[in-house]
Amino acid sequence: MPAFILLTNFTDQGIRAVKDTVKRAEKFRELAKQNGATVKELYWTLGKYDVVSVVEAPDVTSITALGLTLGMAGNVRTETLPAFTADEMAKVLAKVK
Numbered sequence: 001m002p003a004f005i006l007l008t009n010f011t012d013q014g015i016r017a018v019k020d021t022v023k024r025a026e027k028f029r030e031l032a033k034q035n036g037a038t039v040k041e042l043y044w045t046l047g048k049y050d051v052v053s054v055v056e057a058p059d060v061t062s063i064t065a066l067g068l069t070l071g072m073a074g075n076v077r078t079e080t081l082p083a084f085t086a087d088e089m090a091k092v093l094a095k096v097k
Contacts, residue, residue, distance in 0.1 A: 001056040003040070003083040004063045008051040014075030024075060025051075032057075035066045051076070054083070 010018065021044070029039045037057035045052050057063040060082075067078045084092065 001038075001058060002060075002063075003085070004055050004057060005081040005083050006051075006053040006055055006067065007049045007079040007081065008053065008076045009078075010050045010076055011074060017075065021051075024073075028053075028070060031069060032066055035062050035069070037062055037066055 025042055032039050037055050039055050041054040043052050067080050
């Protein structure tokens with residue numbers, strides 16, 4: 001299943017309710033399941049991003065729907081990056097001419 005990295009920042013609303021972030025993360029995991037995805041890792045971070053997640057999803061449409069649904073709650077903004085294992089990257093490179 002394709003992997004994606006979600007780089008997440010709290011909105012003003014999200015930081016005001018930061019004490020609920022662990023509860024919201026559990027809701028995020030449930031929401032991911034509803035979209036056919038699995039949250040493999042989730043880390044709260046310091047620096048440019050507040051939360052970084054590794055999510056496996058069936059396709060780009062599913063991960064996009066998950067990100068948009070998450071954003072509609074108003075607590076975070078996300079940036080989604082496709083991620084590749086070494087084997088997957090080798091297959092990509094085999095197609096490079």
